[in-house]
Structures are given as C-alpha cells and as structure tokens.
Amino acid sequence: MPPSPPLSPVLHRLLSFLPRLASPRHLLQAHAFLLPRGGHRHPRLLSALLLASLRLVPHPQQTSDHAAALLRRVHPSVYLRAAARLPPHLLRRSLLGPQLHSLLLRTGHVASDAHVSASLVQLYCTCGHAADARSVFHEMAVRDVVAWNVMIAGYVKAGDLVHARELFDAMPERNVVSWTTVIGGYAQMRRPEEAVEVFRRMQVDGSEPDGVALLSVLVACGDLGAVDLGGWVHKFVVSRGLSQEIPLMNAIIDMYMKCGCIEKAVEVFEGMEEKSVVTWTTLIAGFALHGLGLQAVEMFRRMERENMAPNDVTFLAILSACSHVGLTDLGRWYFNIMASQYRIKPQVEHYGCMVDLLGRAGCLKEAQDLVKDMPLKANAAIWGALLAAARTHGDADLGEQALVHLIELEPNNSGNYILLSNIFAEQERWDDVSKLRKAMKERGLRNVPGASSIEVDGMVHEFTSRDGSHPFLHKICEVLCEINTNMKSVGFASVFPEVLHAIEEG
Template structure:
C-alpha cells in the first residue's frame, strides 16, 4: 500500500529540514511532524535521519529509530539518492538502539545494503541473523544476489533454505527466465510442482516466458489450463503471456483463440497478436488486425508499429509500410526510434529499393547500428549488390568484429559473381581474425523433452530416419509448395 499523500503543512517542513543547522531546531521539527503522522512518509523520515546524521546528532537519530519501525528508517535511507553511504551509519544506530537483531529489522537492513549495491555487507548481516530462520531474510538475500546477477549464489542459498515459500520459488524462476536460461527456469518450476507449492501469477509469467523461449508447448498448455481453473483469466498480463507463449511455440491458432476469448484487451494484447502474425509471415492477418485495432479506438504504441512494419516487410507490402511509417508521427505523434528505421530499411531492402534504403540511413537522426548495416548487407546479398555489401561489411567489422555471419554473407555475394579470389581473401581475413562460422540450430519438443539440431551435427540417434523424412518432405515441397507436415513428421520420427 503506498504511503498517504504528504499534507501541505508537512510538505513545508520537509522543504525546511535540509536547512536546519542545530539540534534544537531538529528536535522541534521532530516534535512537530511525528504526532501529525510524519512517520508514515518515507521522504520525511529519510530527511530527518539524514539531517540527524549530518549535524551530527546521533542521540536524536537513535531516538527517532526507536520511535519508528526500523524497516521504515531503512526503506527511507534506501530510497535516498546516494544513500548507500548512510546505510552503514544507520546499521550502527540500529545496533545502539538494540533492534538490529529483530527479524524485520535485519531483513530491511539486508534489503537496504542490496539496494545500494553492497551485497557482501548484506550477506554479512544475513550470516549474523540466519539462525533466526526467518524466510523473509532468506528471500531478500536471494533477491539481492539475483539483482547483482550472481545466480550461482542465489541458487546455492535457495537450495539450503530450511523453509521455502512461493516468493522463494518465484524469485529463482524469474531470475533464470530474465537471464534467458529457460531450461533452468523450467527445472526449478518442476521442483516447485513436486513439492506441492502452488504458483502465483508472477511465477506463471516467468514459466510462460521460458516455455516460449524453448518452444515447450506442453507445459505452456498446462499453465493455460491452470490459469483457467484458478479463474485468473481476468489478469490481462497473464493472458498476454499465454498468447505470446503459443505464438512462439508455433500454435498461432491457439493464440488467436485466447485473444478472441478475452473480454478486455490492452494495447499489449493487440500488439502481441500482431507481432505473432508477423513472426509467422502472416502479414495480411497482422495488417488486418491493426486496422481492427484502429476501428476499436485502441491507440497503437511504438511497439505496435514495430510489429506492423515487420509484418509489411515479410510479405512485401512496401507501400503500406511507407504509409505506416509516415502516420506514426503525423497521426499518432509517435517519434520513430532507431528500431523503426531498421524495420523500414529491412522492408525497402527486401523490396529491392536499395537507393531509398541508403537514403533513409543517411537521413535518419541516429547513427546506424549493427542491425541497420546488417539489414543492408542482407539486402545486398539478396539483390547481388557488391558495392553496398562491401560498404555495409566495413561498418559491421567496426561494430561487431567477431560476427562471422557478416563475412559469410559477403562471401556468398562474391561466390554468386564467381569472384573466387575475393572469396579466398575474405575467408583468409576471417581465419586471421580467428573467426569461425557458427552453425545454426533449431529445436523441437516431444513429450516434454527438447531436441536440438545443429547444422552438420550427426549425433542424434534418429538421424538416419530424420534424413529420410526430410528427403520425403523436400519432394513434397517441390510438388505442393508447403511444409505443413514438417512438425508432425519430425514428432513421429523422434518418438520412434
């Protein structure tokens, strides 16, 4: 619950506190604000503490801490800009006040140290109070490690917790999902299920993200059923995550069913579905949904325009893409970001409008990044424009010198023009720079297990059968022009 609004009288005192220069004046301010509920306002508390520490007037600070709940003091200091230097002083005052060992105070102190980046100091406080077995302190310490990016220590502490609650599990699952380590996120979630802990909405959001990253649709469907069973379908962010999961797992029709079944939709809901259509090359469906969004008076945001521009790019709707790029600013007052320029350059490049794409790069109010030069290099590869390819590669070498894929694209341009000396020279340059062509990879989920296939990797036990099916598919593609049977066929082969 947020603190109440600061009354005008207390707001005036707040503005005066930094100018107080004597203990007597500070005591007067203290005596005025506390009976009037000033202890409920972290900004006011932090100002009093800061003044007490700077005058210095330590006895007054100790008295203030004793009057207030210690966690209020610590939260107040943690919110101060540059308040990290005050946390050790406040820690000392808590010791003098005799409340540092209290479970709420120690948890707040751990959080204050973590908020200020002093994770080692937070761990020292934790180790001193760990005997109390307070789950809040454990959770705060784990969250501190997560915030600092130290997942191994967070996992180590989590594994030895005497008692875990849903917050403990959710913190670790969310950390792995955010760090793009979906396998570990799902593994921890499975353990959570085994121990009979019912997940909350935050845990489900993280698991859905991990399912989407891995393409694990079976677990995603379980989460969807759980959401319906628990009647959580009114939580729009959770339903948006389900749509996103189905889209990333290739189940576009199920994503549409969830979308259409939602009574309330946010701009994120519309954008997620439009982006899903674009991801699967369904540009006309994406554009149609954008028009429907406009008719229902849902204002698009900058991410919506990224999705619809991407859709136009994938299906070659060049004129429509130009129109959307124009009305972003003229109609919706959304200033294009560099990502929008990147989408337009990709769209123009795919359409063969290379001069227009070059002109847009020169005219945009940003310095071109690797994504933009990469789009131009890809367009040069598609349309065999050697000059543009060489120009783009020179910029890419500066921006991402270790990306071998850029060299390979230009090599392909040279090879198509039978410029074998240039191919040899470019490959020698790659060798001199220590670059290797990283093979591509894809994955498919069967019965809850994810199988990964890497280019030129013959280690899968069903490789022979897979090759037979792929040969058959290739024959059918040439005959009927589609690959709808691919997922089902590979499922059949891997299942044996």
C-alpha cells in the same frame, strides 16, 4: 517496528516542496524545519529528504554524513524503509549502505533485529553490493524465509543466477516467492530450460504457483516451444478463475504464437472480454513472426475500428509484418502515420524495421538515404539489416560499408563477417574471403552454430547446426528428404545457392 505517524498539513506541504530544493543550504533549512515537527519519523518524508540530499550534495561522504545525522534520530527500520524508496542508480553511487551498516553495528540492531538485518541485505542488493549483502546474510543469527528470499532476489537482480540457485537449493524451507524469484530470474535471462525445470520441481513440491510464476513459465514455454506445458498452464489459469487477468492471457497468446499454435492463440484472443493494447499488439506480432502479414494488417485495421490506439510497439509489429511479406508501400504509409496521425515519434527500432523492409524490397538506395538522414544514431540492428540486404541483393560495396560500422558496434559477432564472406564468395572474390577468414582468426572469432528446439511428448529436443548426435537423426533426415521431394514435385525452387559459403570453424 514503530508505526508511521500521520503527516500533518504543514509536513504534507514540505513533502511537495522537497523535490524543488535548489541548494544544500535549502536542504539544511528543510532538515531543521522537519525535526521539531517529527517529520523525520515518517518514511515518505525521510526518503524525500534523502533523495534531495543525494541530488544536491555531490560528494558521497557529505551525503553519508547528512544521512548519519538523520539516522541518529529515527528507528533503523524507519530509515531502511525510507532508503528502500530511493532510486537504485542514486543508491549505487552513494555510501548510504556502508554508513548505515556501521551505525547499526554500533547500536547492536544487526545482531538483535532480524527484520533490520534483512532490510540491510535488501539495501546492499539495491546498491549493487551483493558481496556485502551476503556478508550480512551470513552474520544473521536467525534467517527466516524472508531473509533467504531477499538474498536470492538480490543475486537475481545482479544477474548472478549461479549463486541465486546455490542459495535456493540450500533453503531449509521455501514459499511461493522463493520459487517465483528463481523461475523469473531464469526466464528474464533467457534460460528457459532451467525455468521450466524449477517450475516442474515446484509442481512436485506441491506449491501452487502465483501469477508472477505463471507469467515467467509462459515466457519460458514460448522460448522453448514447450506447448504441452504451456497448455497445462492455460488450463490451470482457467481452473483458478484467472481468465480476467489480462497480462496472464496476453502471455498465453504470446506462448501459443511462439509455439506455432496460431488458431489457439486467436481463440484465446477472441474469448477475452477485455483487451489491452498489449493484447492486440501480441497477436499482430505473432502474425508477423509467422509471415502472416495480411492477417496482421487486418488485425491492425480492426484494432483501429474498435478505437484501440496503437502504441510504439504495435507499430514495430506492423512494420515487421509488412517487411516479411513485401508490403513495402503499406509499410511506408504506417511509418508516416506514426507521427502524423498518432503523434508517436519513431525510435531507432522503427527505423531499423524500415531499413529491413526497404532492404528486402531491393530499395537499397532509399534504405541508405534513410539511415543517413535519420535523427538518431544507427545501431547494430540497422547496419545488420543493411548487411543482410546487401547479402540478398549481392551488393558487396554496401556490405563492406555496413561491416565497418558493425565491427565497431559488435566486434565479437562472427555472423557479420560470414554474411559479407558469402557475398564475396558468390562473386568469386576468393582473396577477399581469405582476408575475412584471417581477420576472424586474428580476433579469435568462431562461427557459432544456430540452434532450435521443439517439444514432443513432453520432452524438449534441441537441434544444433552440424550436430549429428540426436538418436533419431537418420529418421529425421529421411523425413526431410521426403519433404524436399514433395516440395520439388509441386514446383518449389529454392532461392538459396546450392553451395553454402559460410566460413567453417577451424
């Protein structure tokens, strides 16, 4: 691959000028200016010119014609490196991938240059053309581990984990990038079981995980409640001297919090010499997750005392904490100081937290007024919070109003119908319950049972509502009965009705 020539001062000025080009005529003038000065042989300048072409020339074929004129004057590897710098959304609407492929075939570079072929695979993947990328991949005479990784990463970005795993399992050899790509894909797609399974295979294979793999498997451990494996990763991080890597330590805190190991999470937090706003936010969100609102508030105040400015996610965490423990006035105060003190404009998620907070407190009119007056369009989370509040406080009219919006936003979410059905059932409005059941059947909706998981002795056990297949079900029920008896003996009274009104499958 030819090295990139240094940019002269005049080409540096052109590089800064290209984003300000206002017309296709100016684009052609800039193109003509850089050619005799060799600017087309530098990936950064070529990429800026291509970006200007995509921005100024609306027709994809005209853009591709201009790109082809550039390509004829440079080595394909330079062009590919330039194209790789372009924003994916612009690449997806252009014909650069097929145009470049056609020209490379004519010049014989696809057949003779493995690096060019791998780069073309990557370009097709970035354009969102996984099938074309796979065709180029199959036509490659020699596929090194880089080419395999590029194709697998393309499938992962497209969300096609089936084909990504198929290629991964077929690889003649793997490196740490191969393992990391698949583990990260499963973690991002919220398939933690597969992420953990591939990570364990990586351990057996003898490949040492890098920081990206460790971050991904920590996310999976948190989702699964796999604290034993998460603890192993924590020890591995410490043993490899990675304790100064703030993102890794943040992920460890998050994992411990999600697994219910609150003291361990706090211990890791206190042991960190340097903390980011994400570190503080992770701990505050963990306290909120477990209903420890007062601890979350104290941590937020400590954060302020140590001059660490909260961000928008921090406010989501503290508003959630206030909501879970009924700190309504404090929640209102935090919502107000977002803009007045920290100059953070509330987003729809912050309004959702406030609606949830007011709804839980029984301030239904205030919650409705907030939704009506908010400058943003209410999303499903906000209407869902209103529906949940209506369920808690038995307000059927509000529940029906919320469901109308939810049906429009989430037509296939059966849980919304069930919440309103429970309101009707508690008010003995059986005709309305029947109508909702009929509406669910007409839409083909079924009540999806909830599930939870826990790790015991290195094995993850999953429990699904109304599933009696677990081998230790009898013993589990005995323990639950014992817990229930002990709770009643200390005066605990359930706030839930004796009869469950949820619509069953059928």
